[in-house]
Amino acid sequence: MGWRRTRLATRRRPRQRQVQARPSSRPYDCFVADVDFLAVHAEGSPDKPALILGERAVDFSTLNKRANQAAHLFHELGCEPQDRVAIMAFNSIHGFEISNGLRRVSLVAVPVNYRLRGSEVAYLLNDSGAAVVCADDDHVDVVDGARPEVNGHRHYIATGNKRLEGWSSYAELMSGAPDGALAAQGSGGLGASMIYTSGTTGHPKGAWRPNGVNIENVLQVISIFGLNQSDVHLMCGPGYHSAVAFFAALHQVLGATVVIQPKFEADGALDLMERNRVTTSFMAPTLLKRLVDAQELKPRDLSSLRALILGAAPCPNALKVRAESVLG
Structure with missing residues (x-):
């Protein structure tokens, strides 16, 4: 069936090319593109809608600035390159702001399956070593309920309106963050991630991509x-x-x-x-x-x-x- 009609395509996983590691001062150990695609589109097509959610549209210029603010936010929390940031939320504009911000300060995104509960959430946070945990209104109670089983200190950020004791407000943190580019070396491409499998044996396993794709x-x-x-x-x-x-x-x-x-x-x-x-x-x-x-x-x-x-x-x-x- 041609492209003029709906094409149903099955995704095949591209083969990974093995690259010999070499000494580098970069926070990542492979060759990554230095071009920040979001900044390029913000300059070339500033008014074009990047995201649409309901009646709200966010253009590339605005998303670029919000990503800068998110990068400053995590930097000011004391995050260092390769630190993990866990996110438990439904799809949202905030999610794109955060993921692009993480990329700009070389942090590792850890998306959390929003169907997990209690000790399952605690295990993932402990295993990933997430320094920061973000949750939206639908999941802040779930994450908070898992906190007694989470080892060590974490920064907890509520991305919605519901803010529990011990949680910071994403809106407040963003309002105080500058929207200019941060003088830090980010990662190119799609950014680093640690995505947990839903395997049938034992606990979920974190698939770490330190260089993204x-x-x-x-x-x-x-x-x-x-x-x-x-x-x-x-x-x-x-x-x-x-x-x-x-x-x-x-x-x-x-x-x-x-x-x-x-x-x-x-x-x-x-x-x-x-x-x-x-x-x-x-x-x-x-x-x-x-x-x-x-x-x-x-x-x-x-x-x-x-x-x-x-x-x-x-x-x-x-x-x-x-x-x-x-x-x-």
């Missing part, structure tokens, strides 16, 4: 799926899923617009696709089935949609055939 693989994936700056990408799956965050970040590298759905809901996702003329999205086959079911019950105009990228699990051929028929 190298630029060769970024360009390879962009080329494979034909992504470009004019795309409008819907981020609707859970951001703690590596591929969901990866494809959203790829579109930011390109200077494309990312439409954010905080948590997947099929009818809501279809409405966002129609309203914002979405061209691409990534999701697991389970979400695709829900999307197809909802579209059959209440059809939307999805003529702008040209690529649904699938991953995380095998997709039955029957579902692909049905999706191509229903989605157009």
Whole structure:
């Protein structure tokens, strides 16, 4: 099926090129691109929407400044390169501000599965060694409930309006932070991360990418799926899923617009696709089935949609055939 119609593509993991380590004064031990893509787009397309959430749109210039403020915020908390920052939240504009800020001061993002509870959350925070823990209104109580089992000192930051004892306010910290570029050596590319697996044996394992995704693989994936700056990408799956965050970040590298759905809901996702003329999205086959079911019950105009990228699990051929028929 051609690109003029919805293309269902299965994501293949690019092969990692082995690079021999060499001594370096950089906080990361591999070659990374020094170009900050967000700063480039803020200068070249300052008024273009970078993010859309509901009725709110954030342009590249504003996101760039907010990322600078976030970088200053974590720097002032005493974070040092390669420190971990855990985030338990639904998809949000704050999440993009924080992830770009972390990249600019060479910190490691640790997305936390928002379905974890109690000792599961405590284990992940202890195992990752997170110096800072961020949570939104929907998860601040969950994280706070795990604190008795968390070893050592952590900075706890509430990104929403709910602020518990011992927590700092993200809004207050950001309001006092300058929006100019920080004189620190950040990481290029997509930034470093430690993403925990959901394996079937033992505790989750942290997959540490100290250099993020190298630029060769970024360009390879962009080329494979034909992504470009004019795309409008819907981020609707859970951001703690590596591929969901990866494809959203790829579109930011390109200077494309990312439409954010905080948590997947099929009818809501279809409405966002129609309203914002979405061209691409990534999701697991389970979400695709829900999307197809909802579209059959209440059809939307999805003529702008040209690529649904699938991953995380095998997709039955029957579902692909049905999706191509229903989605157009």
